[in-house]
Amino acid sequence: MDALQKGRRDIRNFYFLVGLGLLVVMAGLFAAHYMEEHGHIVTGMSNQVVWGMPHVFAIFLIVSASGVLNVASVGSVFGKTPYKARAPLSGLLSIAMLAGGLTVLMLDLGRPERVIVAATHINPTSVFAWNVFLYSGLVAFVAIYLWTMMEKRMNPLSKAAGLAVFAWRFILTTGTGLIFAFLVARQAYGNAILPPMFIVMSFAWGLAVFMIVQSAMYGWNEMALNPAILTRLKNLLGIFILGVIYLVAIYHLTNIYFAKQTAFEKFILVDGGIYPILFWAGYFLIGSVLPLFLIYSPKMGTQRHVLLASILVVLGSFSFLYVFIIGGQAFPLMIFPGYEVISSTFGDGQIAQYSPSLPEILLGTGGLGIAFLITTVGVRALNFLPKDE
Amino acid sequence: MSEINRRDFLRGSAMMAGLAVAPGMMLYDLARANQPASSAVRWGMLIDTSQCEEGCDDCVKACNKENGLPGKTGPTDEQWIRKVELKNVKTGRVTSLPMMCQHCAEPPCVDVCPTGASFKRADGIVLVDRHLCIGCRYCMMACPYKARSFVHEPLHDQKPEVPRGKGTVESCTFCVQRIDRGKDITACAEACSKAGHKAILFGNLNDPNSEISKRLKEVASTQLRADLGVDPGLHYEGL
Structure with a gap:
């Protein structure tokens, strides 16, 4: 195939991907409009499960947006050359995913048209309000960081900018964890282990997303990843997966040894229907054990295996978040310790039912679409392809 | 002259x-x-669970009527007050009580609200400013009492005194429209008295001479989840 033919094929493929992304985004916007017109009655959410599928997608995107910067941080802050070559792509992905996640969160609001109120009325005691600054701050810091890397004159400042991004994303993911950690009354949350758990999850999920995008870009350009760099990245992913398993285990053990939380843990891990299945099969087996096998097994560990492992980590993260966010709310609040609720019109003492509706799923995938679209256009318009010497 | x-x-x-x-x-x-609400007053309630009759929901009906709520009880419907029947796990004793916003002195909903829409008045009433609420539902996540409802559907036939809004969060207001008119009794407490139960005593916790303060001095009462330290304005007797 000559260069001209390849160029034509590239353009055709590019427009196909952009069209695909636009379609997904349009479906998401339509879903948001539908939800706004009819109210949240058209979602699976209720007065007990107040956060649903959109939050699973949004939190995945926001947590990964921070984690994907890991690659940049290792390059800029710790000065590792192979990572430095990947820092611009990692920055672009971070902005893209943050934009996708925040759009989903915003469009899921009961009054999305009042988003300006959120920007002009700030309650200093609210973790949500802090996050408004943390998210917008990250976009600003990463944009400056990208500028210092891509503009030659600014190169000397890139290490300082990288350091700022490094610090900021730690605080940001701490903030995301604190959204749940500061909820005192819910058995699933209100736990100081959550911020560090979210940070390590961000490492794993972000790197998995990075590996998927990098594989796609190398595949597009018919390039193979340098085996030494593949080994480094896959080992890092493996360590992050193990780190997440460790913190998730500590989180559940803390709950179990808090004697009164055993009923909740039994629900989430043993007899709660979809939640234990998603936890053990989705998060633990498919999202953790299998990827570790694909990475570390002597006969595995090729680029293809690592790509598959990365995809499985992302699937596992969705399972985990579904269990954490929705399972955590489905279990009833303990309002009357020592008493069993015989009857209540408001679902006290009962496990809440939740099944996601199509509009909320489309809104969530719309967020993925936004991240995909920004990445695809960004990669095409600017030079983000990691080049190793 | x-x-x-x-x-x-x-x-x-x-x-x-x-x-x-x-x-x-x-x-x-x-x-x-x-007059602005004054901190000389802290509105609160003492619920005498021994007087609350099993199966009676006069308080719920009165609340719905006063505040223009449809009174449906599905998982997505608004319930500002609900009746709960409880059984003591150890003794088997059955108790009936009304459950609503506890109007905490340290309300978690106010702490977490990003825009300040959830707020506490000087007289202790916890409210939602319908113009500032963006419908994020973080307050519902934070409330230890499941006291809040989200308006899931478009609204019809609202009462002018009790403005509500689709896509915003709401809960018991201690019938603030009555209090601000000088009628110092909530619809639920009034209905309970009318039914002859007198299980709900509403009054000023900050006035040592108020009936509620005197009674709280005499009888043993408890606040729900007192361990959380949010200091609810509702006290329950016989729980």
């Missing part, structure tokens, strides 16, 4: 004063509506 004698002067003055005072007296209630 005729000279004004003392008697005429006094009579005239008295009439003038009467004219000035009478409408003021009549409009006392309205005048109070213009």
Whole structure:
């Protein structure tokens, strides 16, 4: 195939991907409009499960947006050359995913048209309000960081900018964890282990997303990843997966040894229907054990295996978040310790039912679409392809 | 020019004063509506669970009527007050009680609200400013009492005194529209008294001479999830 033919094929493929992304985004916007017109009655959410599928997608995107910067941080802050070559792509992905996640969160609001109120009325005691600054701050810091890397004159400042991004994303993911950690009354949350758990999850999920995008870009350009760099990245992913398993285990053990939380843990891990299945099969087996096998097994560990492992980590993260966010709310609040609720019109003492509706799923995938679209256009318009010497 | 004698002067003055005072007296209630809520008052309730009758939901009906709520009880419907029947796990004793916003002194909903839409008035009533609420539902995640509802559907036939809004969060207001008119009893407490149960005593916790303060001094009562340290304004007797 000559260069001209390849160029034509590239353009055709590019427009196909952009069209695909636009379609997904349009479906998401339509879903948001539908939800706004009819109210949240058209979602699976209720007065007990107040956060649903959109939050699973949004939190995945926001947590990964921070984690994907890991690659940049290792390059800029710790000065590792192979990572430095990947820092611009990692920055672009971070902005893209943050934009996708925040759009989903915003469009899921009961009054999305009042988003300006959120920007002009700030309650200093609210973790949500802090996050408004943390998210917008990250976009600003990463944009400056990208500028210092891509503009030659600014190169000397890139290490300082990288350091700022490094610090900021730690605080940001701490903030995301604190959204749940500061909820005192819910058995699933209100736990100081959550911020560090979210940070390590961000490492794993972000790197998995990075590996998927990098594989796609190398595949597009018919390039193979340098085996030494593949080994480094896959080992890092493996360590992050193990780190997440460790913190998730500590989180559940803390709950179990808090004697009164055993009923909740039994629900989430043993007899709660979809939640234990998603936890053990989705998060633990498919999202953790299998990827570790694909990475570390002597006969595995090729680029293809690592790509598959990365995809499985992302699937596992969705399972985990579904269990954490929705399972955590489905279990009833303990309002009357020592008493069993015989009857209540408001679902006290009962496990809440939740099944996601199509509009909320489309809104969530719309967020993925936004991240995909920004990445695809960004990669095409600017030079983000990691080049190793 | 005729000279004004003392008697005429006094009579005239008295009439003038009467004219000035009478409408003021009549409009006392309205005048109070213009007063800001004062921290000299902390509104609260004492629920006597031994008087709360199993199966009676007069308080719920009265609340729905007062506040223009449809009174449906699905998982997406608004319930500002609900009846809960409980059984003591160890003794098997069954208790019935009304459950609603506990109007905490340290309300978690107010702490977490990003825009400040959830707020506590000086007189202890916890409310949602319908103009500032963006419908994020973080307050519902934070509330230890499941006291809040989200308006899931478009609304019809609202009461002008109780404005509500689709896509915003709401909960018991201690019938703030009554209190600001000077009627110091909530619809639920009134209905409970009317039914002869007198299980809900509403009053000023900050006034040592109020009926509620005197009763709280006499009887053993408890706040729900007192361990959380949010200091609810509702006290339960017999739990």
